Amino acid sequence: MELRIFTEPQQGATYDQLLTVARAAEDAGYGAFFRSDHYLAMGSSTGEPGPTDAWTTLAGLARDTTRIRLGTLVTAATFRLPGPLAITVAQVDQMSGGRVELGIGAGWFAEEHTAYGIPFPSVGERFDRLEEQLAVITGLWATPAGERFDFAGKHYPVTDSPALPKPVQQPRPPILLGGKGPKRTPRLAARYADEFNLPFVSVDETVAQFGRVRAACAEAGRDPGSLRWSNALVLCCGRDDAEVSRRAAVIGREPAELRQNGVAGTPAEVVDTIGRYAEAGSERIYLQVLDLADLDQLELVAAEVMPQL
Known part of the structure; x- marks a missing residue:
């Protein structure tokens, strides 16, 4: 089981704050630092000082870190055109020495689109666009050097592209693809994904959706063992109940609710929770860190949870 750190900067974070967390995660031995790709705060947060762009952030982290892997959970296909996105990811991969991962989804948060003038089509069209984006991005990267790439898409036709630059990896x-959709999501994962992720769901829901994706792999003639399987869950770990309660209060949650829906409690409780997801088939847990100033929590998990996994 690998542990990764997952942040939500739209709730309020500067680049320097994210860099501090990424470097702390790198020093503590976490496998990756991921961030959401959103432009608007959710819930009661004001989001001040304002959103940071996901791929601008990762480009900076590519130069300001040395070992930890970097990625999005997840980029919205509505935000970017597939050709420029393929260029951006390949460039950041070069800048990082081959440490970048692309999490991408159809987009879902309508309010951030209207707040920043981003078109927000119907859910069916968003999935159509996501599917074409995956075809274009993977097609561009897979085109041998010196050859050209074409794609007869409805939304993103590509003609005579040199398919440059190439990523390091x-x-x-x-x-990375993910989500709870019962039909198109599993089919897209079976066709394009290297990793399938489920955010904020129970063990039972994990078993059910992993099963749908495995069935889609079988239908597509793909070995499900070629996919990595992961979950994302909010983190709230403390040395004792008092510390758990203090950390829960800082992020506006209740300890009992977090123990039920997240990775929460003492280190022993956290190990038990992660173990249940491992039994469901999960190989990675993205720990959603909502208090970016609390580096002690990252160190506690690295010291007392990670060695037991």
């Missing part, structure tokens, strides 16, 4: 940076 070959055959490509890992692509």
